[in-house]
Amino acid sequence: MTDYGVVVVGAGISGLLSALALSKEGKRVLVLEKENFLGGVCRSYEVEGYPGYWVDTGVHALTRLERGPLRELMNRYFDPAVLPRFVPFGTYYVRIGGRTKPFPWSVKDWLMFDLLPTKDRLLLMKSLFNVLYLSSVGKDLSAVPISAILPAKLSAKGRRFLDWLSYFMLGTSAENAPVSRFIDNKNHKPNSIPYIGKIYNLLISEGARDQGYPEGGLQSLLGSLLKSFPKNRVEVKTGEEVVKINSEREVAEVVTRAGSYSCEAVVYSGPASSLPDLVEIEGGELPGEYVENLRSIRAVNSLTIWLGLTRKIFKNRGSEMWVDSDPYAWVVPTSNYDPKLAPHGRQLVGFTFSLPESEGYKANAKANAKANAERERRRERRKAFDAILKTVPGIERAVEMVHCQELVPEKACWAINAGFGDVRTPVKNLYTVGTDAEKRSAGISRAAYSVLRFLEVLRADKIL
Numbered sequence: 001m002t003d004y005g006v007v008v009v010g011a012g013i014s015g016l017l018s019a020l021a022l023s024k025e026g027k028r029v030l031v032l033e034k035e036n037f038l039g040g041v042c043r044s045y046e047v048e049g050y051p052g053y054w055v056d057t058g059v060h061a062l063t064r065l066e067r068g069p070l071r072e073l074m075n076r077y078f079d080p081a082v083l084p085r086f087v088p089f090g091t092y093y094v095r096i097g098g099r100t101k102p103f104p105w106s107v108k109d110w111l112m113f114d115l116l117p118t119k120d121r122l123l124l125m126k127s128l129f130n131v132l133y134l135s136s137v138g139k140d141l142s143a144v145p146i147s148a149i150l151p152a153k154l155s156a157k158g159r160r161f162l163d164w165l166s167y168f169m170l171g172t173s174a175e176n177a178p179v180s181r182f183i184d185n186k187n188h189k190p191n192s193i194p195y196i197g198k199i200y201n202l203l204i205s206e207g208a209r210d211q212g213y214p215e216g217g218l219q220s221l222l223g224s225l226l227k228s229f230p231k232n233r234v235e236v237k238t239g240e241e242v243v244k245i246n247s248e249r250e251v252a253e254v255v256t257r258a259g260s261y262s263c264e265a266v267v268y269s270g271p272a273s274s275l276p277d278l279v280e281i282e283g284g285e286l287p288g289e290y291v292e293n294l295r296s297i298r299a300v301n302s303l304t305i306w307l308g309l310t311r312k313i314f315k316n317r318g319s320e321m322w323v324d325s326d327p328y329a330w331v332v333p334t335s336n337y338d339p340k341l342a343p344h345g346r347q348l349v350g351f352t353f354s355l356p357e358s359e360g361y362k363a364n365a366k367a368n369a370k371a372n373a374e375r376e377r378r379r380e381r382r383k384a385f386d387a388i389l390k391t392v393p394g395i396e397r398a399v400e401m402v403h404c405q406e407l408v409p410e411k412a413c414w415a416i417n418a419g420f421g422d423v424r425t426p427v428k429n430l431y432t433v434g435t436d437a438e439k440r441s442a443g444i445s446r447a448a449y450s451v452l453r454f455l456e457v458l459r460a461d462k463i464l
């Protein structure tokens with residue numbers, strides 16, 4: 001007899017969605033979270049010292065809300081009386097050279113998109129058709145970087161645009177991003193650029209309702225999820241870091257500094273790259289190849305600067321993609337979606353930048369590598385502030401609140417020569433979920449896909 005049916009390690013969105021689904025399917029679940037809060041990088045909080053400013057963990061657009069994996073989980077397991085309400089996300093505006101235009105998602109818009117030189121637009125169209133041809137004759141494009149298919153005559157502006165897109169969609173540069181990740185022949189609309197359904201799925205045109213922002217911020221999605229837990233079937237413990245997972249044949253034991261818990265199965269939602277440090281298997285060890293793959297996973301790093309403004313500077317309904325700022329930025333005025341996220345008459349805006357990878361930030365980094373990484377981060381933060389001041393002259397006169405976050409949006413980026421985890425592990429009663437366990441989509445949709453697959457695998461294994 002075990003203490004619990006399933007122990008879920010980590011209370012981010014993927015761990016909590018797993019706990020909800022398992023409990024609704026009749027399992028007794030324990031969730032162990034090392035922090036003193038729930039939600040991981042999917043939550044909101046009031047900024048200390050600035051009452052009335054409610055920031056999310058990074059700027060968010062929730063994708064595929066009509067038919068995607070999160071919707072499927074909400075339909076199946078959320079209490080209908082407490083479903084979150086979503087506000088349409090609006091247009092993605094591209095900012096280049098001080099001008100903004102909606103993202104060109106159709107061939108017609110692409111040809112009119114004069115933020116890039118005409119020659120660049122024609123060259124990029126040509127490259128796209130080349131890729132299409134290569135794909136149709138069965139060429140494997142999973143190890144070909146986007147940078148390798150760019151025409152030699154493309155201007156620096158055109159290259160930067162593609163590099164921006166690559167960071168935005170995949171969390172890595174055009175040198176590291178595989179072409180295959182951009183190609184998708186299933187979902188494209190008749191008037192979209194052929195075979196870039198994946199781009200279409202991420203970037204909406206005006207009027208599309210598939211992407212949204214949760215009214216009340218990310219916290220309202222988290223709140224709905226937690227309120228949907230069935231009574232007495234889910235126990236959640238915060239401030240309990242899991243330090244060991246022992247697996248025997250039929251029973252697993254999950255160990256924290258406060259105690260140990262036995263269960264039929266464990267689902268781990270922390271970084272898969274740390275899993276080999278936690279797992280102990282009776283009479284054996286994890287296969288070397290598996291460990292090597294997990295160790296080569298590359299996480300995505302980000303910096304978000306939140307500004308509280310005394311007047312409304314960002315007037316568009318939607319977000320801005322700053323292609324020529326250094327570093328690149330994605331700007332979302334969240335109080336335009338829900339004014340209650342800022343004090344009356346104020347505007348709350350999040351600027352998310354991608355941060356370069358750094359060995360010094362890995363858990364096992366040496367002390368001098370950590371110190372170097374810290375210096376590098378301070379430099380990046382200064383650069384990011386300067387980019388805001390340069391792009392919006394005079395903004396500093398309206399700033400009354402500044403709040404910075406350095407967070408990992410995805411625990412694995414889908415890059416060339418980088419590892420990726422999987423829901424299944426070589427250990428019989430141990431599974432993983434989260435953004436490094438499933439390659440489909442990105443962000444919360446990817447986390448939700450991992451949970452759907454986890455449930456499928458549990459059914460196949462007769463645990464559900």
Ligand SMILES: Cc1cc2nc3c(=O)[nH]c(=O)nc-3n(C[C@H](O)[C@H](O)[C@H](O)COP(=O)(O)OP(=O)(O)OC[C@H]3O[C@@H](n4cnc5c(N)ncnc54)[C@H](O)[C@@H]3O)c2cc1C
Nearest residue numbers: 010012013014034040041058060061242270409434443444
């Ligand atoms: C800046 C930024 C912008 C983003 N923009 C978008 C967007 O526009 N659209 C979108 O869909 N998504 C976006 N995301 C991504 C999305 O928020 C994440 O992909 C998602 O929330 C990840 O969920 P997760 O459960 O996989 O991981 P996490 O949230 O990282 O959860 C893992 C949890 O496990 C806990 N944990 C780890 N190790 C242990 C241990 N040993 N013991 C106990 N607990 C442990 C952690 O503390 C954490 O709570 C963004 C994220 C950021 C940071």
